[in-house]
Amino acid sequence: MRPNPVDGADEPPTGDGLRTDGGDALLEVEGLTTVFHTDKETIRAVDDVSFAVEEGETLGIVGESGSGKSVTARSILGLIDSPGTIESGSIRFRGNELTGGNWDTHRGDVSIVFQDPSNSLNPVYTVGNQIRETLRIHQGLTGAAAREEAVRLLESVGIPDARRRVTEYPHQFSGGMKQRAVIAVALACDPDLLVCDEPTTALDVTIQAQILELLDELQEEEDLAIVFITHDMGVIEETADRVNVMYAGEMVESAPVEELFDSPQHPYTRGLLASIPGRTVSGDRLPTIGGEVPTPTTEPTDCRFADRCPEAFDACERVHPEPVRVGPDHTAACLLHEEAYDHDPDAGAPGAERGVDGADDAVADGGDRE
Ligand SMILES: Nc1ncnc2c1ncn2[C@@H]1O[C@H](COP(=O)(O)OP(=O)(O)OP(=O)(O)O)[C@@H](O)[C@H]1O
Numbered sequence: 001m002r003p004n005p006v007d008g009a010d011e012p013p014t015g016d017g018l019r020t021d022g023g024d025a026l027l028e029v030e031g032l033t034t035v036f037h038t039d040k041e042t043i044r045a046v047d048d049v050s051f052a053v054e055e056g057e058t059l060g061i062v063g064e065s066g067s068g069k070s071v072t073a074r075s076i077l078g079l080i081d082s083p084g085t086i087e088s089g090s091i092r093f094r095g096n097e098l099t100g101g102n103w104d105t106h107r108g109d110v111s112i113v114f115q116d117p118s119n120s121l122n123p124v125y126t127v128g129n130q131i132r133e134t135l136r137i138h139q140g141l142t143g144a145a146a147r148e149e150a151v152r153l154l155e156s157v158g159i160p161d162a163r164r165r166v167t168e169y170p171h172q173f174s175g176g177m178k179q180r181a182v183i184a185v186a187l188a189c190d191p192d193l194l195v196c197d198e199p200t201t202a203l204d205v206t207i208q209a210q211i212l213e214l215l216d217e218l219q220e221e222e223d224l225a226i227v228f229i230t231h232d233m234g235v236i237e238e239t240a241d242r243v244n245v246m247y248a249g250e251m252v253e254s255a256p257v258e259e260l261f262d263s264p265q266h267p268y269t270r271g272l273l274a275s276i277p278g279r280t281v282s283g284d285r286l287p288t289i290g291g292e293v294p295t296p297t298t299e300p301t302d303c304r305f306a307d308r309c310p311e312a313f314d315a316c317e318r319v320h321p322e323p324v325r326v327g328p329d330h331t332a333a334c335l336l337h338e339e340a341y342d343h344d345p346d347a348g349a350p351g352a353e354r355g356v357d358g359a360d361d362a363v364a365d366g367g368d369r370e
């Protein structure tokens with residue numbers, strides 16, 4: 001939520017410049033391709049995705065269900081199990097390559113918080129027990145030191161009466177308090193990067209806001225970098241410094257959060273933004289993008305969004321768009337931004353809402369006046 005402390009603005013853009021190499025980012029992901037081999041097909045859940053996370057920043061990853069957000073998160077943590085595998089690409093943490101089984105060198109430097117806190121805590125151990133176990137493994141703390149640190153961690157995530165609650169079992173915690181406890185366990189690793197995969201989706205709206213606020217405070221206090229995964233553009237606007245938009249396994253747009261919201265360059269991003277309450281002309285229904293995310297099973301030869309895209313033109317069916325620079329710190333993978341593909345300008349801007357269900361309803365509202 002706070003501004004990126006590493007100001008990349010005055011770095012000269014490199015020639016082909018979309019890949020960061022040799023930079024000092026905390027996490028660098030390059031060409032990540034994670035596939036699942038099922039009986040009938042190979043699912044390319046994450047397909048040639050590249051991005052970086054700087055120290056202390058929050059990177060939001062957004063996209064509809066099935067776009068590859070969680071598989072990206074699990075890949076970073078080394079949590080891809082059979083039938084899944086990282087087929088190619090590089091994941092570097094502080095410059096060290098993690099793929100190829102080197103996750104243990106940074107185990108604990110990267111920690112994850114999942115959507116459902118109930119699945120993340122062991123019901124047969126007290127909350128304190130689980131925090132202390134993590135402190136022992138990752139920080140070598142035992143005895144009184146571990147007990148004190150467990151209480152301090154519960155306090156730091158805003159659990160009242162921490163000294164007593166540390167002795168309680170997960171079922172004695174409410175949903176929101178459970179997720180705070182999960183975050184305390186994640187922090188017991190003393191991570192530099194916290195990956196949050198839809199951490200508030202299972203919680204009600206008020207609690208959700210409290211957890212988002214907590215993450216923001218923790219980030220400032222502990223100088224944490226956060227990768228925040230959500231399908232909710234509203235949550236992205238509140239939490240992220242930078243945003244990656246994913247669609248069918250690919251990263252279709254990436255930009256600082258304000259720029260993405262002010263000047264989205266991919267029609268898919270425009271569709272996601274149009275579905276935020278309050279951003280579109282008032283109508284009974286929010287516009288949604290018709291259709292759903294296809295499951296990618298082959299290397300792309302076209303734009304995977306073409307058949308849902310209100311701005312698609314003929315080349316979109318036969319050419320795969322690669323990410324291109326559309327601003328100093330902004331990329332989009334869309335042929336609208338490749339001059340070589342001469343598209344019909346009439347199919348451009350005014351049609352941005354065409355094919356977006358519900359947009360017509362909003363316009364039709366004017367009819368009530370007669
Ligand atoms: N264990 C698995 N076996 C086979 N396919 C998988 C497995 N895990 C994920 N996939 C597939 O990978 C693709 C991406 O899934 P992923 O869970 O990353 O999506 P997501 O963006 O996190 O969606 P959601 O918002 O629903 O959590 C989907 O097509 C999914 O079916």
Ligand code: NI
Nearest residue numbers: 069070071197
């Ligand atoms: Ni997911």
